[in-house]
Amino acid sequence: MITHRTILNITVSLLFLFCGLVSFGQEAVIEATIHKGIQQQTDKIFDDLVQIRRDFHMNPEVSEQEKRTAHKIKEYLLSIGLEVKTNIGGNGVVGILKGAKEGKKIAWRADIDAMPSEIPDVVDFKSKKEGVRHICGHDVHATIALGIANVLASQKDQLEGTVYFIFQPSEENYKGAKAMIEDGLFDIINPDEIYGAHIAPLPATMISTKPEWLFADYKMIEVVYKNSADNDAVLEYTKTLLKSFQNVAAGSEFFDPQSLLSPAIGLANPNTIFKDYITVYDNFNIKKTDDLISIKTYVGSSIFNELAKILPQVKQKIQSSKYSEKLINVSYSGDRANLMNNKKLTNEAMNSISAVYGQQNVIRLYGEMPDGRGDDFAYFQERVPGVYFFLGGSNFEKGIISMPHAPNFAIDENCIKTGVNYFASMIAERLDQ
Ligand SMILES: [Zn+2]
Ligand SMILES: [Zn+2]
CATH class of the missing domain: 3.30.70.260 (ACT domain)
Structure with missing residues (x-):
């Protein structure tokens, strides 16, 4: 994520504490059994996911150099039975999960690169690489995508359709999404919809988004x-x-x-x-x-x-x-794509997540952030309708504030559970529609 004026948003954390919650119409959801299965599997693998995240965190790689990270991702995806494609647009990796029956095709994207940073890390499992740090949460994004792949693979027999997991390199320099597309990503996969999320300073049980633009x-x-x-x-x-x-x-x-x-x-x-x-x-x-x-x-x-x-x-x-x-x-x-959430998909996805995980955890935004931030996920959205979410990573009682690029950036690792559960359930719902 790129920022011109991070300072402006340093207090956005509090926004999510005080903002009014908005009710959503609850729509019918597919049988609760699949969500139960998802949640049980998430609990089962949670400790492993935390270890994976810490491994990524200790071995950060900047844009265009994500070789080790990509290799780890490939190994994990193969170990849970996915078909894997590598070296797409540089160090991009794609995992393909086929459900029991043919159906819709849904893509989930995670960015995987770290950043140059000399600011001392606040956690014990510090970066082993001097001058490089996961200070934007992409270690968590990659881990959550692996977690979603694992829990959905565990429910494979109940899935109708295909799920693609896109592990995108080079988000910080805004090049990776374009590079993957130019390298033929959409010849390899042909998703009907695409989704992704970024860590944000709201509490680790919450997500938020809005239709259309999130940023000016x-x-x-x-x-x-x-x-x-x-x-x-x-x-x-x-x-x-x-x-x-x-x-x-x-x-x-x-x-x-x-x-x-x-x-x-x-x-x-x-x-x-x-x-x-x-x-x-x-x-x-x-x-x-x-x-x-x-x-x-x-x-x-x-x-x-x-x-x-x-x-x-x-x-x-x-x-x-x-x-x-x-x-x-x-x-x-400085022309570049701006995130543009598909209206219909945003409303449907927010409704299905709030129906399963509670409307108090799904916050709808109305305004566009007056900042120069963005995410090159926008280039995928130009090709495939989709939704970009903010996923909470903060825990204010513990003093953890997950403001990307801020010196004290940290993550409540419970957000891994939130991300895997909410988005795996959402994808299961999307396949069913
Ligand atoms: Zn960033
Ligand atoms: Zn980022």
Whole structure:
């Protein structure tokens, strides 16, 4: 997961403590026996999963170097009887679980890479590799996917359809999903739906998500002029012009991180203020050469396709200003896919998980996070309808706060149980529909 302003979300943890819970219609679920079977098997393998997670944690590998991790994953999948494909888009691994009968095809994706980090780890089972750490929870993601594969394999006779487990390398550099797709992932597997989850700072019994975007879209806008004696005036004009696209007041509650967790206006309230917004970052980056002067900043919006409309407007305004002669170019860079949850699948998946595990554990979000974060799972969602969840990893009583990339990032390992149970049950339900 990539972050421009992690600090903004450092207190999001509390959001999930105070946010209002929303009721879901309970829909009919397949016979409870399969969920019971899933839960019993999860309990049975839980200690093993914790050991696997700690092994990954002690042997972290950065993007594009996940060789050992991929090998361990392959061995485990083979040991529980799955068909396995390796070296897809680098160190990508796919496990294929076929149910007793033909049916739907569902994919579950986990990212597996660690990050360069010099920050001392807070657990006893520290990284054995200097300067590398699982500080984004991908060790847990990989473990949960192995756990789901195990418990669903234990229920194979009751499954109609196929489950694919995608172990994706290189999420931190946003390259792995694209690389797997370009290397023919969807020639090897052809899922009807795809799902995945990321550790988030809510309690370790909870998940949350929402239909469509979870995060605002962000692009870097750059305006380039001829270098001239008017530079100062040109830059001032451009800053004011760019800032005029922001539709939230500077210094307002929108920019107070506490607002994200407010029951009245935060992300989990249907009347959240984190909807329909456009923001323009204040920290402009200015570069001068002999001939040119360029000014850059991030523009973000929670409104679908809004950023595409802003660019021509900026250009047109400059062209009709007194600086039109000096303008060379207006452009965006840093284009990348943004997570986009399929509406119908999100609602159905949330309903089925809350029917089995309790609606108090399934939190629906309404607003889009005003941050530059994302996940390259978005590239899979461009090809296959799917849902991305946040999975709680925190335990506030124990002081464990699972804020990805934060120096004190830690995980309550009970979230492994939550993830395996909830998502294995969800996949079983999806196969049945
Ligand atoms: Zn990350
Ligand atoms: Zn991550």
